[in-house]
Amino acid sequence: MISIIFHIDLDAFYASVEQHDNPLLKGKPVIVGAIPGTRGVVSACSYEARKYGIHSAMPISQAYRQCPQGVFLPVRMSRYMRISEVIMNIAKEYSPEFQQVSIDEAYLDMTGTERLFGPPEDVALTIKKNIRNKTGLTLSIGIAPNKYLAKLASEHKKPDGLYRIMDGEEEAFLDRLSLKDLWGVGKKTLERLSELNIRTVRELRLYPLHILNSMLGQAMGEFLYNAVRGKSSGIHTMTPRSHSISNEITFETDRKDSEGLQRVIFELCNQVMHRLLQEKSRSKTACIKLRYFNFHTINAQQTVRHWISSTEELFRLTKSLFESRWDGYSPIRLIGIGLSNVVKTDYHTQAELFDDNDYKKKKVEEAVFKIKSQMGGTKITRASLMNKKDTRKETEIE
Secondary structure, three states: OOOOOEEEEEEHHHHHHHHHHHHOOOOOEEEOOOOOOOEEEEEEEOOHHOOOOOOEEEEHHHHHHOOOOEEEOOOOOHHHHHHHHHHHHHHHHHHHOOOEEEEEEEEEEOOOHHHHHOOOOHHHHHHHHHOOOHHEEEEEEEEEOHHHHHHHHHHHHHOOOOOOOOOOHHHHHHHOHHHHHHOOOOOHHHHHHHHHOOHHHHHOOOOHHHHHHHOOHHHHHHHHHHHOOOOOOOOOOOOOOOOOEEEEEEEEEEEEEHHHHHHHHHHHHHHHHHHHHOEEEOOOEEEEEEOOOOOOOEEEEEEEOOOOOHHHHHHHHHHHHHHHOOOOOOEEEEEEEEEOEEEEOOOOOHHHHHHHHHHHHHHHHHHHHHHHHHHHOOOOOOOHOOOOOOOOOOOOOO
């Protein structure tokens, strides 16, 4: 049976939420991240801002120079997480194999579901309609025989897109793309390919694996060999939800700003712990994934003797893993944070499983989660994720 994979990708998510909450911002270049005059970078931006060359991870000072008329707003992570949860809960109703890989991306394995839900394109349209009716937001969906192609397909018709790559059409689709459109091919790889006089996907496909490995290194060589043939790259493995919980982010521009990277790690930890509590589960193993500019990937984990009880504890563990694995200067293209060996437990796990300090943190974490779950209009933001006093109004999403 041929696999049918959906890649769901929310369109300019942070900026779209801001435009939804404040309709006066629609059609304007919205830039979410640091505020001009402070150190920091762009976290996300609207499609209107992208016309000025703005992109995530750009220094905010540069973004302001390129688009001084832009609307610059601080990150409201708790708001984005709450809406993401609504959207992901809608999407996961359509497949038993659901994998959320970041706050605004997820994969659905729809193989064998056609008799239940109908043709894949019809299901995708239904998902898009339900999410738009519930949240007012748009998303793009790519459909393909594997996750790598589904990712490319979701990018192909953005925003508010829907595109399917049929089995047997993989190479024909890829040949219509430029090398820079291949997900995972960054600036340095493009420069190296240009030095080798490789200009197109079709030209790259002519090179055998051992030649690519010798020219680009084994990791990148194998990745490109599979990518230009439309084969699964193995970047996202489908792990049962009961075994691990993780979120990751791929930067549009490779980053090496230590302070900014640590903030990203904290935000990812916050998302992961929120999902852990949502699933009423526990874990003792913190994990981190780093992918460098040259596609070399490092995975590391640390297991403690007690249940990990809070965002702060997960951040402390993953920050230590990060600092021990990063040399401080090599550009990073992807960071992932996760919890493995996740097990279902009684949501009101007995206090004796935790020491006093951990138990207090656990109860605070659960209280915050409970308030967010029961009172959609209540806004709770960690001090660590706030840039300044925030008085923006939130539009209710049930």
